[in-house]
Amino acid sequence: MSSQAASTTEPIKVALVGATGKMGQHAIDAIHAADDMELVAQLASQSPLADITEAGATHVLDLTVPDVSSDIAEFAVANGLHTVIGTSGWTENKREVLQRQLAEQPNVGVLIAPNFSIGSVLATRFAAQAAPYFDSVEIIEMHHPKKVDAPSGTAVRTAEMIAEARQQVGVGPSPDATEHDPDHARGAQIAGINVHAVRLAGLEAHQEVLMGTPGQQLVFRHDAFDRSSYMPGVLLGLRTVASRPGLSYGLDSYLDLD
Numbered sequence: 001m002s003s004q005a006a007s008t009t010e011p012i013k014v015a016l017v018g019a020t021g022k023m024g025q026h027a028i029d030a031i032h033a034a035d036d037m038e039l040v041a042q043l044a045s046q047s048p049l050a051d052i053t054e055a056g057a058t059h060v061l062d063l064t065v066p067d068v069s070s071d072i073a074e075f076a077v078a079n080g081l082h083t084v085i086g087t088s089g090w091t092e093n094k095r096e097v098l099q100r101q102l103a104e105q106p107n108v109g110v111l112i113a114p115n116f117s118i119g120s121v122l123a124t125r126f127a128a129q130a131a132p133y134f135d136s137v138e139i140i141e142m143h144h145p146k147k148v149d150a151p152s153g154t155a156v157r158t159a160e161m162i163a164e165a166r167q168q169v170g171v172g173p174s175p176d177a178t179e180h181d182p183d184h185a186r187g188a189q190i191a192g193i194n195v196h197a198v199r200l201a202g203l204e205a206h207q208e209v210l211m212g213t214p215g216q217q218l219v220f221r222h223d224a225f226d227r228s229s230y231m232p233g234v235l236l237g238l239r240t241v242a243s244r245p246g247l248s249y250g251l252d253s254y255l256d257l258d
């Protein structure tokens, strides 16, 4: 008889959708290196979603494109599978639809994580804490030119959290005398915050939140130089999601930050 006690814990059986992508390739290595996980299916754009259930997955990891992410989540939830979503583009409308689906599956957990990197999650959290103390706030997100969506999911989440923090204490909009801006040179308005998207060869994923008030400026900047920066957050999401039924929005909800 072996002197080592056999583990009785079942591995987390992950089906990865978006396995051929840049994030997917990193996720494959990270899941293979995790003792408590088994990668049971790898799907790409031509794969039927039935591959997920046929492989006996307990968890789905979605790293695809905004146009298909909600269909993948709907399939996963309908089949009672815990789901971690890294794909961007999850608007409020899409999140509401998913919430309604989850109401039918009260034991299923879904995490939508606009950003898996701890530095970005912290930068967003700190920016939201600071934002009520400044008259003006604007966000600049900067990404590689292969990114298909703008603004980034991280910028949207950051704008939402900043807007909520300012609203809670009654801080009004950033001052701005612009009267004519037919070409949207002032950027997109997300939750009332101006967001500017830069796409530049050589960049990976970067964000600056600029805050100003008379006589001073505060800048929160995060740089992801490599996709390995997201993998600890991906694994944390997969390990935690089953214990958090319903919809969680933002990896910060899985971190003990308060």
Ligand SMILES: NC(=O)C1=CN([C@@H]2O[C@H](COP(=O)(O)OP(=O)(O)OC[C@H]3O[C@@H](n4cnc5c(N)ncnc54)[C@H](OP(=O)(O)O)[C@@H]3O)[C@@H](O)[C@H]2O)C=CC1
Binding pocket: 017, 018, 019, 020, 021, 022, 023, 024, 043, 044, 045, 046, 063, 064, 065, 066, 068, 085, 086, 087, 088, 113, 114, 115, 116, 117, 230
């Ligand atoms: N939350 C976070 O921290 C991060 C999120 N992201 C987000 O993750 C997503 C993936 O990024 P990235 O890996 O760079 O993108 P890639 O373009 O490198 O990969 C996209 C993947 O999606 C697959 N795909 C495309 N269409 C479909 C479809 N109809 N059904 C199923 N799969 C499909 C592609 O498969 P195929 O090869 O067959 O076309 C490919 O595997 C993006 O939304 C990005 O914004 C990125 C970095 C960090």
Ligand SMILES: O=C(O)C1=N[C@H](C(=O)O)C[C@H](O)C1
Binding pocket: 088, 114, 115, 143, 147, 151, 152, 153, 154, 155, 204, 205, 206
């Ligand atoms: O496409 C990317 O690269 C990234 N997408 C996510 C987003 O839209 O925020 C996360 C990170 O910015 C990298």
